[in-house]
Amino acid sequence: MVTENKPVLVLSGGQGEANRTDSFKWLLKTITALSRGSLSTECSLFLCETSLSAQCPKMPLSTHSQPGDEHYVLVATLDNVRNLSNILKAITFKDHAIFNATQNGLKVTVEDSKCLQANAFIQADIFQEFVIKEDSVGFQINLTVLLDCLTIFGGSTVPGVTTALRMCYSGYGFPLTLFLEEGGVVTVCKINTQEPEEPIDFDFCSTNVTNKVILQSDSLREAFSELDMTSEVLQITMSPSQPFFRLSTFGNSGNAHYDYPKDSDMMELFQCTKTQTNRYKMSLLKPSTKALALSCKVSVRTDSRGFLSLQYLVRNDDGQICFVEYFCSPDEEVDEE
Amino acid sequence: MKCAIEGSNVKAFGKAVHALSRIGEDLWLDPLEKGLALRAVNSAHSAYACFLFSPLFFQLYSLHPGTQSPGTPIKCKLAMKSVLPLFRCLATIERNVDRCEISISTEESRVICQFYCRHGITKTHNLSYQESEALQAVFPTNLCPNVLKAQAKLLGDIVRHFPASQEEITLAVSPVRVILKNYYEEESDRAKVMYTEMSLHPDEFDYFQVGVDSHITFCLKELRGLLSFAESHSLPVRVHFGSSGKPVSFSLDDMPLTATVVLATLDEDASAPPSQTAPSQIGPVHRCVGAPSVPTSPRGTLECGGGEKEPEEENLHVAPQGGPVPGEERVLSSQASPVFSPALYLRKLLELPKPPPAAIVTAPGAARSSHTQHGGRGGVCLAPPHGTSPDACTDYADRAHGDRACLCHVQDGRQLYASHPSYCQGSRAPVWCPVRAEPRCQSVGVTQPGMCQRH
Numbered sequence: 139m140v141t142e143n144k145p146v147l148v149l150s151g152g153q154g155e156a157n158r159t160d161s162f163k164w165l166l167k168t169i170t171a172l173s174r175g176s177l178s179t180e181c182s183l184f185l186c187e188t189s190l191s192a193q194c195p196k197m198p199l200s201t202h203s204q205p206g207d208e209h210y211v212l213v214a215t216l217d218n219v220r221n222l223s224n225i226l227k228a229i230t231f232k233d234h235a236i237f238n239a240t241q242n243g244l245k246v247t248v249e250d251s252k253c254l255q256a257n258a259f260i261q262a263d264i265f266q267e268f269v270i271k272e273d274s275v276g277f278q279i280n281l282t283v284l285l286d287c288l289t290i291f292g293g294s295t296v297p298g299v300t301t302a303l304r305m306c307y308s309g310y311g312f313p314l315t316l317f318l319e320e321g322g323v324v325t326v327c328k329i330n331t332q333e334p335e336e337p338i339d340f341d342f343c344s345t346n347v348t349n350k351v352i353l354q355s356d357s358l359r360e361a362f363s364e365l366d367m368t369s370e371v372l373q374i375t376m377s378p379s380q381p382f383f384r385l386s387t388f389g390n391s392g393n394a395h396y397d398y399p400k401d402s403d404m405m406e407l408f409q410c411t412k413t414q415t416n417r418y419k420m421s422l423l424k425p426s427t428k429a430l431a432l433s434c435k436v437s438v439r440t441d442s443r444g445f446l447s448l449q450y451l452v453r454n455d456d457g458q459i460c461f462v463e464y465f466c467s468p469d470e471e472v473d474e475e
Numbered sequence: 476m477k478c479a480i481e482g483s484n485v486k487a488f489g490k491a492v493h494a495l496s497r498i499g500e501d502l503w504l505d506p507l508e509k510g511l512a513l514r515a516v517n518s519a520h521s522a523y524a525c526f527l528f529s530p531l532f533f534q535l536y537s538l539h540p541g542t543q544s545p546g547t548p549i550k551c552k553l554a555m556k557s558v559l560p561l562f563r564c565l566a567t568i569e570r571n572v573d574r575c576e577i578s579i580s581t582e583e584s585r586v587i588c589q590f591y592c593r594h595g596i597t598k599t600h601n602l603s604y605q606e607s608e609a610l611q612a613v614f615p616t617n618l619c620p621n622v623l624k625a626q627a628k629l630l631g632d633i634v635r636h637f638p639a640s641q642e643e644i645t646l647a648v649s650p651v652r653v654i655l656k657n658y659y660e661e662e663s664d665r666a667k668v669m670y671t672e673m674s675l676h677p678d679e680f681d682y683f684q685v686g687v688d689s690h691i692t693f694c695l696k697e698l699r700g701l702l703s704f705a706e707s708h709s710l711p712v713r714v715h716f717g718s719s720g721k722p723v724s725f726s727l728d729d730m731p732l733t734a735t736v737v738l739a740t741l742d743e744d745a746s747a748p749p750s751q752t753a754p755s756q757i758g759p760v761h762r763c764v765g766a767p768s769v770p771t772s773p774r775g776t777l778e779c780g781g782g783e784k785e786p787e788e789e790n791l792h793v794a795p796q797g798g799p800v801p802g803e804e805r806v807l808s809s810q811a812s813p814v815f816s817p818a819l820y821l822r823k824l825l826e827l828p829k830p831p832p833a834a835i836v837t838a839p840g841a842a843r844s845s846h847t848q849h850g851g852r853g854g855v856c857l858a859p860p861h862g863t864s865p866d867a868c869t870d871y872a873d874r875a876h877g878d879r880a881c882l883c884h885v886q887d888g889r890q891l892y893a894s895h896p897s898y899c900q901g902s903r904a905p906v907w908c909p910v911r912a913e914p915r916c917q918s919v920g921v922t923q924p925g926m927c928q929r930h
Contacts, residue, residue, distance in 0.1 A: 357596060360567065364560070364598075391557025392585060392602040402595040 212239050212275045212307040215267040219303040219318060221454040222260060223288040226281065228432050228452070228462050229256040231425035235281035236334050239307075240274050247337045248281065254422045255338055256429070259461045264454070275307060277331035279314055287327040291320045307331075340465045346441040349376035349414055351383050352407035353398065355433045355450070361385055361396045362427050365420075369393075371469055372420050376440060377413035383438075387420075406435065416444040417469040426450075429462040444468035476506035476548050477540040477578040478533045484731075485575045485590075489562030490707060491526040491734065494700030496559050498524045498736070503610045504579070504586065506538055506548040510732075514610045515555070521739035522697040523612040532731035540578065549579050551604035553586060561588055561600055571596075579604070614724050614737050619715035620686025621648055627705035627712055627727070629679060634695060634702060636671055643741070646716075646723075647690030653677065658692045658741070681711055689718040692741035701725055701736045716740070 216222055229235070229248045236247040243261035262268040291301045304317040313328040365372065366389035373386040383398040383405070400408040426448055430436060433450035440446055448464040480488055491513060495502055499515035499522075506512075510529040516522065530536040538548045562568065574591040583601070590598040616622075633655055637644060643658040656672035677683040705712050705727050716723035720742035726735040 357594060360571070361596075361598075364563075366560070391554060392600060394601070395597075395599040397597040397599070399595040399597075404594045404596070 209308050210269075210306045211271045211309045212305070213267065213269045214239075214244065214265045214305045216264075216303045217266055218300040218455055219288050220300070221264060221456065221458070222303065223285060224432060224454065225258045225260060225452060225460050225462065226285055226288070228429040228450075229258050229425075230281055230285060230428075231256070233280055233282050234278055234332075235284075236276065236278050236337055238274060238276045238334070239270055241270060243268070246281075249338060250422065252338060253419070253467045254425075255340060255465045256425070257463045259463070261460070264458050264460065275309070276334040277307065277310075277314065278334045279329055279331050283329055284314075287316050287318070287329065290318060290325055290327070340445055340467070342441055342445055342447050342465055346443075347439045348412055348442055349410040350407065350437065350439045351376065351405060351410070352435060352437045354404045354406065355430055355436050357398070357404040358436055359427075359430050362430060366391070366394055367420065370420055371417040372423055373415060373417045374438070374440070374446065375413070375415045376410050376438075378410045379413070382408070382410070407437075414440055414444065416440060416446065418446055418466050419469055422466055423464075426464045429464065433462070476511070477535070477537050477576070478511060479535040480532070480575045480577075481534045482573065483569070484532060485572050486565050486569045487708065487732070488528070488575070489565050489568055490704050491732075492558055492562045493565070494704045494734070495524050495526065496555050497700035498522050498697050500555050502553045502555050502558050503550070503607060504553065504604070505550045505609045506579070508538065511536070512609075516610055516612075517697060522694060522736065523610070524697075524701065524734070524736045525612075526732060526734045528732045529730075534574070549581055550607055550609045551579060551586065552607035553602055553604050557602045561590075612737050614722055616715040616724050616726070619717050619724070621689060621716050622682060622684040623648070623653070623680050623714040624682035624711055625680045625714070627702065627708075627710055630702055630712055631706045633673055633675075634699065636673060637695060638669070641695055643692050644695045645690055645692040648685045649688045650685050651677065653680070682713075687718055689716065691716055691719050691721075691723055693723055693738040697738060698725060698736060701727070701734060704734065
């Protein structure tokens, strides 16, 4: 049972065909996960209970509705939890995230200092089962703890062996319950939720977009990895004429410019209506490189106020498409031209 | 200056920058008629490297591109940490970069380095530079008694046996054998040190000439950059050296480029008879630090010099740029400035009065410790030439020596020292500095009078 202040780890032995070697391996992984800082600080919010399944060693978690599900307002199951955890890793630059689930799927939002917002969209059809009983279900949760739970079995090194997830939420005031299973070992995690904050509305609408380009992520990834980190800002210039699309840094040793011409192979779409130069704080954009690393394409848009929207197209393990989006406000010092 | 490098040469250029980065923290760019020279020197002035790219290396090489007025091409110094990141990932460069253009723009005071990559992507880096005198070391290799030439692979295989952390190694040659072993200081815990010694037959070398049995100890770390460059291009490396205390030069020669690394060597007991320094002995022989060292054997000192003319009697100052100093050896350098020649001072040494006796440290252990502090490296002064007045020196911001002192802070081993007794931090008895003709505090001073003292 949950006790308010102490972490509780309950292990019950199973007498079935569960493989003991696997269970020891799992035990080591769990202890490692618990010893990591994020879990121990959240000990009052977290309970981990495991049982070695005696009945169904292969796949105890059923992807179909279980009896007793009626009180959940949200149930989502995935055969491969990495389809969720990988995307969430791309937006983990702050501890807390706002979850918002609708009929369409799950949207996870992370914000930083009111200047940066990252959203991850996982559509309903990515999940093997996605049941939502209300129009919109929202809560705030510690993203670091959630990720640690989702990856509690560690990285799956054996091909074909995946960790299954069943995520259940009973509604306002209830914790988020995660059932994770791998190789016959089941872990139940209950993470406390908080009152959801309203995410910032950057008021970025397509009608206001002045410049838009879509690039293949490979080339941008290289540029971002070479960016001079001593520069405080990243300047993005987009123009219908030379230099078309330019990333500039102003560091200690001098400045650097990365130019992408509009007819480059890497440029999938080029729609620039007017010349715009905007600067964004490098520290704000740095987390976006995680999303860039996962993605295959990225769309860069700026609107008339100089706000930046980066949209990343991410393919998960099963080839399905998810989106990650970053909104960033321009650095106030420079007025847009 | 403007030049353009195509294709795989960009990677070679990048590799040269990597090799130079192992030596020093600054990169000197010197555009010359005969090519573009990239140079580096370490802070202790005990290692110098130069990569000279002839105009053939470049797709385009122009000292005075169109708009620039003809005159002396600008020489500049860049911080290695600004240049190295541009060439950091050589595999990516090989894959992506089609062409690299480097130009020096005096109007903007910038070195502009542009990479034209695949898919039409262009990367432009504008780096700020410091105008500087050219850096050049004088080392007449044709006068070295010992010459070895080996394939890069052989040398690479040899150094691979030494741990990556090994700082210094000793190369001992005799007409029948070449031995390489790691150099250790006796104070270090014998139980923790792994001794490695390799013995090679002269036949393994492409060219083998030993005029003088010698064993020299030099820093391996600084050499690794050149060796890895040589291995990647499968070039043979020539080694020129003499007796211990004199610098050793490693050079390689490929049609469009030549590279040289000159390292100072540890100064062993100059008066020790050759038999004591036979290659079979483990560990070099150290001398007592207190004893002033005047080279007694006539063979060593004059050979390394080059000038036949008598040096000017009193004036040991390096003349300011422009006017040639009569009698002083001049080495061809682009700005026609006199370049320091160690031979000048070594010769002068023999004419000076005998220095007063200094405290002699008799305990071998103590001698060792002070020896290591000072390093006792003799050899060529590698600092750029400068004027007589401290203010004329623009290269070194460190004026810790004071206004009377030499500003090049030529260093002994790795120990920075001041040339003025008032800067002495220690309590050792002074030794006589033959060059300045005054006492020099030894704890922060020179152990080898032949050390360059540039004033």
